Amino acid sequence: xxxxxxxxxxFIGWRNQASPAxxxxxxxxxxxxLVLVAVMLWVSFQRGLFGTPTAIYTLENYQTILSDxxxxxxxxxxxxxxxxTTCVALLTGLPxxxxxxxxxxxxxxxxxxxxxxxxxxxxxxxxxxxxxIAHPRIGFLNxxxxxxxxxxxxxxNIATPIGMGFVQGLSLAAVAFILTAQMFRAMxxxxxxxxxxxxxxFVTILHRVxxxxxxxxxxAAVIYIVTIGVATFDIPAILGLGNRVYMLSTxxxxxxxxxxxxxxxxxxxxxxxxxxxxxxxxxxxWYGQVLRSGHxxxxxxxKGYRPALIKLGRWAVVGWLFIGLYAFVSKLLPLLLITxxxxxxxxxxxxxxxxxxxxxVHFYNMDWELVLRGARNTATLVLVVPLLVLLFAFxxxxxxxxxxxxxxxxxxxxxxxPQALPEVILAIGALLLALFVLREFVPLYGSVWLIAIxxxxxxxxxxxxxxxxxxxQIHRELEEAAFVSGLSTLRTARRVLLPLLxxxxxxxxxxxxxxxxxxxxxxxxxxxxxxxxxxxVIWSYWYAGGMNKASAVTLLMTAVLAPLIVAFWWFGRRxxxxx
Amino acid sequence: MISIQGLSKEFAVSGGNVAAIKGLDLEVAEGEFFVIVGAxxxxxxxxxxxxxxxxxxxxxxxxxxxxxxxxxxxPTSVPSQQRRxxxxxxxxxxxxxxxxxxxxxxxxxxxxxxxxxxxxxxRAREALRLVQLEEVADRSxxxxxxxxxxxxxxxxxxxxNPRILLMDEPLSNLDARLREEVRGKIRELAKQLGATxxxxxxxxxxxxxxxxxxxxxxAGEFLQVGSPTxxxxxxxxxxxxxxxxxxxxxxxxxxxPGLAETPIGPLRFKGAAAPAGEVLLGFRPECVAILESAxxxxxxxxxxxxxxxxxxxxxxxxxxxxxxxxxxxxxxxxAACSGGRLQLYIDPDDVMLFSAGKRVDQETAAARPxxxxxxxx
Numbered sequence: 009x010x011x012x013x014x015x016x017x018x019f020i021g022w023r024n025q026a027s028p029a030x031x032x033x034x035x036x037x038x039x040x041x042l043v044l045v046a047v048m049l050w051v052s053f054q055r056g057l058f059g060t061p062t063a064i065y066t067l068e069n070y071q072t073i074l075s076d077x078x079x080x081x082x083x084x085x086x087x088x089x090x091x092x093t094t095c096v097a098l099l100t101g102l103p104x105x106x107x108x109x110x111x112x113x114x115x116x117x118x119x120x121x122x123x124x125x126x127x128x129x130x131x132x133x134x135x136x137x138x139x140x141i142a143h144p145r146i147g148f149l150n151x152x153x154x155x156x157x158x159x160x161x162x163x164x165n166i167a168t169p170i171g172m173g174f175v176q177g178l179s180l181a182a183v184a185f186i187l188t189a190q191m192f193r194a195m196x197x198x199x200x201x202x203x204x205x206x207x208x209x210f211v212t213i214l215h216r217v218x219x220x221x222x223x224x225x226x227x228a229a230v231i232y233i234v235t236i237g238v239a240t241f242d243i244p245a246i247l248g249l250g251n252r253v254y255m256l257s258t259x260x261x262x263x264x265x266x267x268x269x270x271x272x273x274x275x276x277x278x279x280x281x282x283x284x285x286x287x288x289x290x291x292x293x294w295y296g297q298v299l300r301s302g303h304x305x306x307x308x309x310x311k312g313y314r315p316a317l318i319k320l321g322r323w324a325v326v327g328w329l330f331i332g333l334y335a336f337v338s339k340l341l342p343l344l345l346i347t348x349x350x351x352x353x354x355x356x357x358x359x360x361x362x363x364x365x366x367x368x369v370h371f372y373n374m375d376w377e378l379v380l381r382g383a384r385n386t387a388t389l390v391l392v393v394p395l396l397v398l399l400f401a402f403x404x405x406x407x408x409x410x411x412x413x414x415x416x417x418x419x420x421x422x423x424x425x426p427q428a429l430p431e432v433i434l435a436i437g438a439l440l441l442a443l444f445v446l447r448e449f450v451p452l453y454g455s456v457w458l459i460a461i462x463x464x465x466x467x468x469x470x471x472x473x474x475x476x477x478x479x480x481q482i483h484r485e486l487e488e489a490a491f492v493s494g495l496s497t498l499r500t501a502r503r504v505l506l507p508l509l510x511x512x513x514x515x516x517x518x519x520x521x522x523x524x525x526x527x528x529x530x531x532x533x534x535x536x537x538x539x540x541x542x543x544x545v546i547w548s549y550w551y552a553g554g555m556n557k558a559s560a561v562t563l564l565m566t567a568v569l570a571p572l573i574v575a576f577w578w579f580g581r582r583x584x585x586x587x
Numbered sequence: 588m589i590s591i592q593g594l595s596k597e598f599a600v601s602g603g604n605v606a607a608i609k610g611l612d613l614e615v616a617e618g619e620f621f622v623i624v625g626a627x628x629x630x631x632x633x634x635x636x637x638x639x640x641x642x643x644x645x646x647x648x649x650x651x652x653x654x655x656x657x658x659x660x661x662p663t664s665v666p667s668q669q670r671r672x673x674x675x676x677x678x679x680x681x682x683x684x685x686x687x688x689x690x691x692x693x694x695x696x697x698x699x700x701x702x703x704x705x706x707x708x709x710r711a712r713e714a715l716r717l718v719q720l721e722e723v724a725d726r727s728x729x730x731x732x733x734x735x736x737x738x739x740x741x742x743x744x745x746x747x748n749p750r751i752l753l754m755d756e757p758l759s760n761l762d763a764r765l766r767e768e769v770r771g772k773i774r775e776l777a778k779q780l781g782a783t784x785x786x787x788x789x790x791x792x793x794x795x796x797x798x799x800x801x802x803x804x805x806a807g808e809f810l811q812v813g814s815p816t817x818x819x820x821x822x823x824x825x826x827x828x829x830x831x832x833x834x835x836x837x838x839x840x841x842x843x844p845g846l847a848e849t850p851i852g853p854l855r856f857k858g859a860a861a862p863a864g865e866v867l868l869g870f871r872p873e874c875v876a877i878l879e880s881a882x883x884x885x886x887x888x889x890x891x892x893x894x895x896x897x898x899x900x901x902x903x904x905x906x907x908x909x910x911x912x913x914x915x916x917x918x919x920x921x922a923a924c925s926g927g928r929l930q931l932y933i934d935p936d937d938v939m940l941f942s943a944g945k946r947v948d949q950e951t952a953a954a955r956p957x958x959x960x961x962x963x964x
Binding site: 413489494504507 | 598599639640641666667668669670671672673674676677678679680682683684693694697698699700740743744747753
């Protein structure tokens with residue numbers, strides 16, 4: 009090992025002599041991903057007791073799901089949900105991105121702050137808030153409308169695929185914003201100016217030049233959002249599970265955690281999971297193709313062109329109304345209602361009467377042992393996962409950027425894999441692995457470390473891309489100068505590489521920490537008694553019907569989240585936030 | 588000081604392996620300023636990086652001061668850190684997060700040959716004094732101009748008292764005027780320190796101005812190794828002749844020792860070589876003399892028509908046609924080649940004879956006294 013680290017040519021000339029330490033670090037997370045996928049496939053072809061001689065290899069699981077009318081219903085729900093999600097996200101995110109990048113609208117820093125906040129505030133907040141707003145039974149908006157117009161039933165139902173899609177869309181609008189804003193920024197404004205000079209009108213330019221040029225970027229954003237939407241768990245779980253409206257991800261959940269006396273159907277889960285892997289893989293390869301074809305439109309220009317900004321004048325007010333409405337509907341109103349719910353003994357539409365009943369009763373009655381256990385587990389994850397992600401991602405990035413071996417392309421591709429795999433899939437894969445492969449030999453089931461492993465591999469893709477970008481900008485000769493002038497590899501890392509990479513490392517750390525802190529999907533699938541996380545505590549209260557208690561825990565969680573978000577934002581202003 | 592035997596290195600590229608270096612041998616004496624020159628992709632930087640320990644050669648042995656630092660048999664590779672080198676990189680590789688002083692002091696304080704703490708400051712200051720950067724020692728390295736950054740890199744390289752100073756196109760990022768100034772200073776400094784220098788460049792003028800000896804590299808091989816005057820006046824191959832300056836070429840056939848038949852008539856050359864078949868006769872533009880119109884009778888003298896001329900201040904470059912053949916020439920005064928008709932003279936001493944790309948009228952390189960004098964100095 010010492011040999012491997014100290015021998016510089018081994019470090020550099022990967023082709024000649026691999027450095028086992030570095031290679032090991034790079035390949036470990038990729039190996040885990042491949043194992044998770046393999047286990048899922050393996051389980052999907054079995055009936056009986058998996059991994060024992062009594063297991064039968066069969067296609068029965070696939071036959072069962074293909075002949076299950078309920079699953080077709082679920083697929084239909086998922087399609088409607090995903091379509092709604094994509095429309096809402098794009099119709100909100102795209103105009104705001106256009107306003108921020110291509111017009112003279114004032115307060116652009118604030119727009120970016122609002123949208124970054126949108127990325128960081130968990131989707132479950134919006135989902136919980138919208139339950140209080142528009143649930144057919146308790147939603148205050150429904151109650152008000154029923155009272156006001158003397159209706160017989162609630163006019164709005166948020167617990168439908170369209171309703172959930174709306175909430176998910178609000179939550180993903182920030183993603184749509186980030187993706188399309190990048191596209192607008194990269195667009196060469198001289199192409200529009202050329203159209204202007206040659207006499208085309210504003211509308212014609214928008215229609216004939218801007219839109220066609222933006223099309224690949226928009227399509228890429230659409231595919232990206234569809235990929236998330238198809239497999240997302242938290243919002244369909246919060247809004248749909250209690251009302252028996254199922255998506256693919258929540259369908260998998262009830263197969264693993266059946267209500268009543270049913271037994272978990274792991275084989276079915278494996279088969280559905282395999283189906284989702286195929287869908288995700290197809291979507292991701294399509295995404296890659298669209299991105300590549302988008303480069304076709306990239307016209308080589310000199311450095312630093314300034315985009316021509318469209319003068320908005322009084323229309324800026326309309327723009328800000330739109331942004332304000334988005335912020336209010338997606339973040340502010342849900343947060344207000346969560347706060348309200350946390351402080352009232354039961355949920356009823358806000359009224360003077362209810363205001364008199366405000367109290368901290370839910371905080372007194374909270375199962376503090378549970379909450380603290382959740383907080384402790386989450387703290388462990390936040391401390392461990394981002395550091396491991398940085399370590400693995402650095403090893404991968406270094407090999408991808410600095411090595412000249414052809415194997416680096418394979419490595420780069422593998423590091424991108426987790427991007428294609430939904431968290432539900434990784435979670436199910438890890439669950440099956442712990443239950444049927446590792447079993448009692450490595451007792452990971454029910455351990456926080458199982459969750460940690462999934463978190464690490466799930467975040468590798470993002471971290472690797474961010475680090476690749478930074479490492480590419482650090483000339484390799486800066487490292488070589490240190491080697492030649494006698495600095496050991498470790499000292500070179502500490503004295504040269506680390507100080508230069510510091511901003512990126514810190515922002516990747518913060519971003520990963522935030523995502524780990526708020527993550528619900530993996531935590532719910534893998535969490536049992538001892539390894540419950542902070543967000544999973546909210547979920548367990550909510551799922552058991554304790555909406556007000558869940559809101560109280562949410563407030564607690566936000567109290568911790570807020571300073572982290574402020575830190576992220578404050579830091580993000582000083583360095584480029586990776587997206 | 589540096590001894591290389593049978594060095595080979597291949598790189599993997601899409602569609603197979605490409606040999607960057609093909610079985611090179613090289614000896615560099617202590618205190619010698621040795622320049623490797625060649626076009627981009629000729630393998631010169633790879634060679635330098637093999638010496639530095641930044642690339643692992645596939646075959647061959649490299650010795651520094653008698654010590655094997657790299658070999659394929661038995662497999663040996665002394666890490667860069669322990670080779671005790673100084674290196675100036677093309678990008679300078681000045682660490683941007685440190686000050687000028689810290690850039691120079693870091694290898695001293697934390698490098699493999701740990702310098703006692705109290706000596707670090709004095710040695711770093713001394714190195715900065717040598718490159719005249721004392722007064723900006725505490726400034727951030729990135730705030731300096733390109734020329735100053737280049738000197739920081741140089742100071743860092745010499746501060747560690749290296750056994751060899753390696754330089755990888757250190758001047759290519761400087762503007763032309765500064766480049767000329769700095770190359771003199773680097774050579775001066777190297778000689779003052781008695782350093783053994785291995786210097787890589789693509790610029791033949793830079794190579795000739797700085798080197799004790801030059802190796803011209805092409806496609807991973809040395810075409811010729813020798814002193815600047817040798818390579819310029821006695822190129823062993825057509826490529827070498829063309830690399831170091833303009834050449835006039837004539838196709839011809841040797842009819843008797845010292846005389847070739849060419850399209851412009853018989854041309855005398857020195858030496859007794861008489862290869863069969865077609866030969867190439869070459870001479871440099873500055874070897875073309877313009878005769879007073881009176882002396883027509885001499886051999887190697889040809890009437891020519893002036894086609895174009897360019898006045899460059901210190902010289903005048905012209906093109907003149909002898910029959911169908913166009914020649915480049917250089918002279919000092921405008922008057923000498925004004926008027927449309929010229930009588931050109933080519934000294935037989937200056938005519939080089941090549942056959943199949945190789946020199947055939949070769950005098951031995953050692954016979955040139957000038958080369959020996961420069962190498963010794």
